[in-house]
Amino acid sequence: MNNLVFINISRFVGLVLLQVIVCNNINFLGYINPNIYVLFVLLYPVANNRLLFIFLSFLLGLSVDMFLDSGGTHAAASVTIAYIRPLFLKFSFGAVYEYHAVKFSKTDLTQRLIYFLILIFIHHFILFSLVVFDQNELLLIFKHTFYSSMFTLLLCLLLSSLFSNKET
Amino acid sequence: MQQLFNFFIRNKTFVLFLLLLSCALSLTIRSHEYHRSKFIHSSNQITGSIYGAFHGITQYFNLKKENKLLLEENSQLKILVFNRENLAKTDSLLESTYNLLSSQVYKNSFAVPNNYLTLNKGQNDLIKEEDGVITSKGIVGIIDKTSKNYSRVLSILNTNSRVNVKLKKTNHFGILSWDGKSPEITQLKDVQDLVKIAVGDTVVTSGYSSTFPANIPVGSIKSYRLNDTEDLYIIDIKLFNDMTNLEHVYIVKNTDINELKALNISDE
Numbered sequence: 246m247n248n249l250v251f252i253n254i255s256r257f258v259g260l261v262l263l264q265v266i267v268c269n270n271i272n273f274l275g276y277i278n279p280n281i282y283v284l285f286v287l288l289y290p291v292a293n294n295r296l297l298f299i300f301l302s303f304l305l306g307l308s309v310d311m312f313l314d315s316g317g318t319h320a321a322a323s324v325t326i327a328y329i330r331p332l333f334l335k336f337s338f339g340a341v342y343e344y345h346a347v348k349f350s351k352t353d354l355t356q357r358l359i360y361f362l363i364l365i366f367i368h369h370f371i372l373f374s375l376v377v378f379d380q381n382e383l384l385l386i387f388k389h390t391f392y393s394s395m396f397t398l399l400l401c402l403l404l405s406s407l408f409s410n411k412e413t
Numbered sequence: 414m415q416q417l418f419n420f421f422i423r424n425k426t427f428v429l430f431l432l433l434l435s436c437a438l439s440l441t442i443r444s445h446e447y448h449r450s451k452f453i454h455s456s457n458q459i460t461g462s463i464y465g466a467f468h469g470i471t472q473y474f475n476l477k478k479e480n481k482l483l484l485e486e487n488s489q490l491k492i493l494v495f496n497r498e499n500l501a502k503t504d505s506l507l508e509s510t511y512n513l514l515s516s517q518v519y520k521n522s523f524a525v526p527n528n529y530l531t532l533n534k535g536q537n538d539l540i541k542e543e544d545g546v547i548t549s550k551g552i553v554g555i556i557d558k559t560s561k562n563y564s565r566v567l568s569i570l571n572t573n574s575r576v577n578v579k580l581k582k583t584n585h586f587g588i589l590s591w592d593g594k595s596p597e598i599t600q601l602k603d604v605q606d607l608v609k610i611a612v613g614d615t616v617v618t619s620g621y622s623s624t625f626p627a628n629i630p631v632g633s634i635k636s637y638r639l640n641d642t643e644d645l646y647i648i649d650i651k652l653f654n655d656m657t658n659l660e661h662v663y664i665v666k667n668t669d670i671n672e673l674k675a676l677n678i679s680d681e
Binding site for chain 2: 262265266269270272275276277278295296299300303306307310311312313314315316317318320321324325327328375376377378
């Protein structure tokens with residue numbers, strides 16, 4: 246149990262630092278930056294205290310906001326995906342989720358891909374809607390959402406498979 | 414009352430979610446208004462020191478380019494010094510109202526519509542809000558928040574940014590703003606259609622505000638068109654500064670700002 250707490254704390258700090266020091270300086274093609282910190286929300290243990298989880302996600306977004314001077318945009322996006330996560334866990338993993346037995350390292354790639362894709366897309370859409378904050382620029386919002394989501398998805402899949410130990 | 418409490422306890426997850434979401438949304442809305450984002454900003458002690466620690470590593474990547482820029486600037490300054498005798502002495506009285514302070518950029522962004530920079534100078538170095546920030550090539554932005562050791566700059570690549578500028582050739586002034594699209598192009602508005610302008614004309618700061626001294630380069634005209642009512646120009650300006658790659662900047666401090674402010678108050 247303590248091990249799990251430690252893993253999540255270090256994941257929290259590590260992902261925020263990785264986000265603000267490295268990922269936000271990539272600026273691929275001028276504006277595409279991956280939001281790798283959502284991996285914390287995606288990989289948070291399924292059997293959890295929901296109130297704590299939602300609050301932690303808020304804190305995660307807020308700390309990223311603090312570094313990036315983006316108001317509360319990241320906080321709003323991550324607290325939303327934290328709240329709606331159970332719905333998409335059920336959708337992607339089906340019966341396994343009902344028994345709270347989902348271990349992300351043991352799920353197969355397609356299920357994980359769908360689960361990541363949906364949540365990352367929702368997160369990025371909320372994020373860029375709030376960042377651009379102009380209903381006349383819907384096309385711009387979708388463009389940013391699409392490209393950044395793809396980038397984030399790729400990095401999330403790579404990172405999650407890099408750090409998953411299949412033996413345990 | 415009992416029922417109300419029961420309702421909250423039953424839906425506590427949803428209530429917490431709504432509470433946090435509205436917190437985040439109100440912060441977002443505040444951040445879209447100039448000078449309102451009071452709580453969450455990157456010029457505090459924690460974020461500043463973390464950016465500072467990693468800046469020690471990343472600054473090595475740009476050493477070559479920075480060296481070249483400094484050399485260019487040096488040579489320009491040398492030319493000024495060599496020709497110093499020819500300049501009228503009366504100028505120095507005016508120039509001395511501005512002090513320059515060099516600073517390093519800890520964080521820079523240009524990919525979103527509201528961009529800010531974080532600098533490693535703060536109140537301890539007598540930096541105040543409304544001080545201007547420039548490089549040897551052109552303007553960068555205006556200080557908008559300070560802490561003890563760090564300060565935040567409202568970049569000219571921010572949709573809330575407004576800077577008073579003028580056309581160097583004709584002295585007609587207008588307001589520089591940004592539409593949030595390309596980090597190389599900003600927009601100059603409020604120039605009357607009577608003015609003769611041409612592609613390639615230089616735009617400089619007007620000196621009407623106390624933030625920037627007059628005649629600091631901004632950019633050159635890339636293209637222009639009339640606005641919907643056809644009485645004012647909307648001019649695309651190509652910036653002289655490469656806003657995507659900033660390392661050393663200067664903070665311009667106006668030493669007369671208190672006197673100027675006192676004058677303005679008595680006018681009203």
